Amino acid sequence: MPSHPAPILFTNARLIDPASGTEMRGGLLALNGAISELGPGVASAPEGARVIDCGGDVVAPGLIDMQAFVGEPGAEHRETIASATLSAAAGGVTTLVATSATDPAVDDPAVVDFVLRRARDTGRVRVLPMAALTKAREGKEMAELGLLKQAGAVAFFDGARSVKNALVMRRAMTYARDFGALVVHFTQDPDLGGGVMNEGDFALRLGLAGVPREAETVMLDRDLRLVALTGARYHAAIVTAALSLDALRRAKEAGLSVTCGTTINHLTLNENDIGDYRTFLKLRPPLRHEDERKQLVAALAEGLIDIIVSDHDPQDVETKRLPFAEAEFGAIGVETMLAAGLRLVHSGDVTLPRLLAAMSSRPAEILGLEQGRLRKGAPADLIRFDPDEPFVVDPDKLHSRCRNTPLDGARLQGVVKTTMVAGEIVHELPA
Incomplete structure (x- = not known):
């Protein structure tokens, strides 16, 4: 992973911090691998930052x-x-x-x-x-x-x-x-x-x-x-x-x-x-x-x-x-x-x-890890997902080398659209 990934701003997000149980609407800025800012007033990003409009999706650790x-x-x-x-x-x-x-x-x-x-x-x-x-x-x-x-x-x-x-x-x-x-x-x-x-x-x-x-x-x-x-x-x-x-x-x-x-x-x-x-x-x-x-x-x-x-x-x-x-x-x-x-x-x-x-x-x-919370200074290990979007589990589309899922053909809700580790996106669905 690069030591200094480009800044990324998530806007229009449903921010959930499970460590405190708090939830709010707003934005989150990931800068230098950590959470730099978050909250209702976060809507601007440094020059060169990528902006992702979450459209109301959940952003969580x-x-x-x-x-x-x-x-x-x-x-x-x-x-x-x-x-x-x-x-x-x-x-x-x-x-x-x-x-x-x-x-x-x-x-x-x-x-x-x-x-x-x-x-x-x-x-x-x-x-x-x-x-x-x-x-x-x-x-x-x-x-x-x-x-x-x-x-x-x-x-x-x-x-x-x-x-x-x-x-x-x-x-x-x-x-x-x-x-x-x-x-x-x-x-x-x-x-x-x-x-x-x-x-x-x-x-x-x-x-x-x-x-x-x-x-x-x-x-x-x-x-x-x-x-x-x-x-x-x-x-x-x-x-x-x-x-x-x-x-x-x-x-x-x-x-x-x-x-x-x-x-x-x-x-x-x-x-x-x-x-x-x-x-x-x-x-x-x-x-x-x-x-x-x-x-x-x-x-x-x-x-x-x-x-x-x-x-x-x-x-x-x-x-x-x-x-x-x-x-x-x-x-x-x-x-x-x-x-x-x-x-x-x-x-x-x-x-x-x-x-x-x-x-x-x-x-x-x-x-004893620093991850797992939405707060300033915490590692920018983040996910963005839509908890309501439906999909059907297709074993052939899973990424494991084996296919032994107990949920074969199950109808589920909750699509992960973006996964970030230390400020770098490691999984992203096309918009």
Whole structure:
């Protein structure tokens, strides 16, 4: 990216700052990679500036997706940093937090450095690597957390693998606390969670092995007690069950340094969407009952759930076009995350500022980033979108290297027209 991109003035915009919950009509000037001015009276630009008339579209901070698989190193056939960031830019995501679930795992400072260099050379948006919490993500021995953090890891996460050994987890939390690092954990007991979809009547009808809600909450309960013991900063990567929400509410009320996220799929889809064994909806953790989905949405609206992630997980044809029980878990989602989330806004369940906060300002706060807010001096990582413009999801038009979207053919609203990173436009639809 150029060090000093040309000034850009957005006029006639609906400016939403999710960090403060404020909204106003006006203009915004991006100058030298940062927000220079914004507000109702901002209508003039320096000489040589480009002026974009937004026509009433929303201008907001770029989204921060705190859980995405970017493919490199080792799985370039599924995704690359170039293709993942192209998808992100098209979906309004300006920062991707990459998981450690690569081959080799991000458990060595050299691999952290590789991801950062590849992102700098080929990425269209910011890429921040999470490092593995344990060596090789095997849950047996703690990784070198201090060296990994020094190399540039923003958090520690073993991907969709739970650390089963409580002593290993306690040690990791203790060391992470001493380094001021964030522990992110996928909470699913591997012994209870061996099924392929949500446990219940629907799984019985399909003849598939189920995963009970308790598989998630048993592991989360253990983690929360270890947080109380160690004083670590802890983030539950994906919560999907009402039982987990109850545990998190108690932990937050007790003053523990605990946050949590859920995926856009668990907020907008339920187990019935699997229908006739649709493998693109085989997810880990599984889609839950509609009653659970509604409770997740309510928890998001009140702020109990802190963030929304795409859990972008590209899978190729060979691993998805199999019988449901044999197919791989995972779905792509970074490009459609905002539009899918706007379903909750249009239904009246969540306000637009709250949705944007869960996708931008709150992840920024958890990770200690400057992005995610509309204020003078903040990085000019911005998106412009029309929350009402309709479109139909066509997998062939998505930018990921894989096509395993659970929203194939879905009618959505919310078209991202402009995405800006550090004052430079990285995605723009023709006027």
